[in-house]
Amino acid sequence: MSEGYKAAELSDKLREGEVNANLESVLSDDPGVGDVLLACERADLDKESPLYEMLARQTSTDALRDARRSGDVATMNTATGLSETRREATGYDMLVSALKPAAQQLLIKGPKGSGKTTKALDLARHLHTEFDGDLSVLTNIRGPDEHDDVEYADTLSGMLEWVRDTDGEKLVIGDEWSSTVNAHAHGGGEVRASFSRFINALRKGEGGSTRLIVIGHEHDTDIAAIVRNQSDVVLEADGKVDEGLIDCATVYEGWTDYQRGEPWIKIRGMRDVPESSAWGADTNYFATFELDLDNPAKQIRKGKLIEDWEQYxxxxxxxxxxxxxxxxxxxxxxxxxxxxxxxxxxxxxxxxxxxxxxxxxxxxxxxxxx
Structure with missing residues (x-):
């Protein structure tokens, strides 16, 4: 693991200039303590409560003691100079802030098993918090639609109708889009043209406020061209659980920087979203996506699906x-x-x-x- 990740990990133990709690159970070396911290979070326990504070300080103490014993002074010094909060220290706040502007498009790519779906849902959860809950979310992933502000749709028409009829700030999370486009692309360029019209219509939602998080694949050629080229941010999952990299990612400011190998920030501490969470995905469900518009050129006008699109x-x-x-x-x-x-x-x-x-x-x- 790189020095950047090690420094960020130790900086997680610090807040407001003093040794304090590790607020994320995933970073705890003690599974028991980690489970209790996670249970506290699920129960919305006040993080300033005596129980939470005691457990978090114990985790912080253990981690810093290990760092002292290993003689990792340089990393500790680097950590103490980083930001006050864990997410800022690891670059996570920078990523969430990059998704806030209207019509931003994020592509998440990486190998199978690298947690792309949970990374997308974790980002959606934090972005929802950034908007103080005033963010409507649509996705074709089963599970998070049980949340009051999340709806489910897995067709072109369903997603475009939602964008057309939903007011305020919006986010659409799309999975298996490129797989569907590639499966139907043998007939020529009509499918890709329709999909491009769909993507542009999503981003041109009411007020231009629809953001997109698109879950892609490991290989670049398997990702639809419009998804690659129009992505404002590209997040590449660094690896899998057995590689010790499941919570790590490399972020690029657009597809061009990704191709050049010029990363913007490196992130660690990306959390898993358990299935039991309101934002959790159904692990037994595979995302589907249907290209159900037969004449997008007539059905999508001025950047949105027309009211009487069925006639075409x-x-x-x-x-x-x-x-x-x-x-x-x-x-x-x-x-x-x-x-x-x-x-x-x-x-x-x-x-x-x-x-x-x-x-x-x-x-x-x-x-x-x-």
Missing amino acids: QDDEDADDAGNSAKDYRSCRGEKTDATDCGATVKHESGYCHAHRSQWDGEPDPRLEED
Whole structure:
């Protein structure tokens, strides 16, 4: 581990110029103490309470005693000159502040198992706090939508409708976006063009206030071009639990700096978000994302989804097939997680464009019912 990380770790033990508590249980060498600190946090126990203060000071004392025994004086001196709070000392506050401006876009990338999802949710949690709770969040990750200020959507239309109809400061967290785009990109550039229109529409939400946190992949070529090129900040997870780097990340000011290998800051102490937390992700759930708009050029105008976007669903396909049905129906297809699609269609198949491959050639039986 680098000297920068070691210095930041020791600086975590200091606040307001004196030896004080380590307020993060993840940094405790004693699993028992760490678990109690985490339980205190979950219970919203006042951090100035005698119990919390006693446990935190014990953790701080143990850590600094180990540093003294190892003779790591240089690191201790460096630590005492850093910022007063743990997050500032580790660069975390700098990262959260970088996400506050309107329409900021963060890309989180790294190998599988490096905690990309929990890093995204931890950042969302802290950004929500920075806005004193006046931040609405949308995501296609199951779990955090149980929070009062978090909603779930996993379609182009659902996300754009939310951005269009939600007032105030907003944040959208997207997972598996690039995987979906890559899976449908074999037909030419139409899918990528639609996705680019979608990304730009998200960022141009009401008041230009929608921020994006996009979870990417390890390999650059697996990340959609617009996600790479338009990212204002790129966070690369440094490694996995067994490498001792799960809480560490390297941050770049944009994709160009990432390609040049010119980091902005290094961060340690990024916390896990337990599933039991209101911001925790369901560990048994895999994020899904559906490209359910058939004519984005007409359905997205002036940077937002139009109110009557459904009228353009399968418009050309319906004309070509000679479909005489005038009423719209819900797509009878299934998503990758086996749930119903529900997108509005009028094609004779009863399937939207994204699920047309499930059609066996027989007309939608609901047409006969009509």
